[in-house]
Amino acid sequence: MKLFIDTANVAEIREAWDMGMICGVTTNPSLIAREGADLEERMREILSIVTDGPINGEAIGTSAEELTAGARKLARIDSRIVVKVPMTQEGLKAIRTLKAEGIKTNATLVFSAAQGLLAARAGASYISPFLGRLDDIGQPSEALLEAFADIWSMYDLETEIIAASIRSPEHVVSAARLGIHIATVPYKILLAMTEHPLTDAGIKRFEADWQDALKKRGQST
Ligand code: E4P
Numbered sequence: 001m002k003l004f005i006d007t008a009n010v011a012e013i014r015e016a017w018d019m020g021m022i023c024g025v026t027t028n029p030s031l032i033a034r035e036g037a038d039l040e041e042r043m044r045e046i047l048s049i050v051t052d053g054p055i056n057g058e059a060i061g062t063s064a065e066e067l068t069a070g071a072r073k074l075a076r077i078d079s080r081i082v083v084k085v086p087m088t089q090e091g092l093k094a095i096r097t098l099k100a101e102g103i104k105t106n107a108t109l110v111f112s113a114a115q116g117l118l119a120a121r122a123g124a125s126y127i128s129p130f131l132g133r134l135d136d137i138g139q140p141s142e143a144l145l146e147a148f149a150d151i152w153s154m155y156d157l158e159t160e161i162i163a164a165s166i167r168s169p170e171h172v173v174s175a176a177r178l179g180i181h182i183a184t185v186p187y188k189i190l191l192a193m194t195e196h197p198l199t200d201a202g203i204k205r206f207e208a209d210w211q212d213a214l215k216k217r218g219q220s221t
Contacts, residue, residue, distance in 0.1 A: 026162070110127050
């Protein structure tokens, strides 16, 4: 399973890239706004840090024309740019047009298997089911991922599924166990994935035993 980072913060992206955690980035308008950044400028900065793999920026607008125009502008920045397009009827039209132009899209705000299937048929390169936001309204996100895993196992669909709106390491593991292609993960969850209390305890024990052995041999550090 591939991991992307879900942030527009360059320091977080750099750290996650340096640790070999990620092979792509997703942003959305809220994340860009949180950074007070200009979308196109931030896309360029991210491209210079993550030197391989897709970088996702979202097209702004509601009509197919607005979404298509925004997508073309972003796609001109670099061939690795993937344009997020909301899962609406207008969004589907934009996805279809952009596919014909060779522009990669990520159908975002997907909350049902029916939506995901339509976005795949329209030609989205990726679809992003939002797990955390479904859980927030008491609908089991794992059931949605299971539906995607079942459907994708039966057909030859090129579209890759990105588990998004990740709130815990468990979300990532559930998606991985179902064979979901990608998870896009906030930085703090990536860090949480590195941790286990027995790792910390093990390091302390090794250090203590080592110091003990040195003392016994009459040496220090
Ligand atoms: C995905 O691409 C979105 O940017 C993101 O995962 C949304 O997550 P949230 O529900 O935590 O805002």
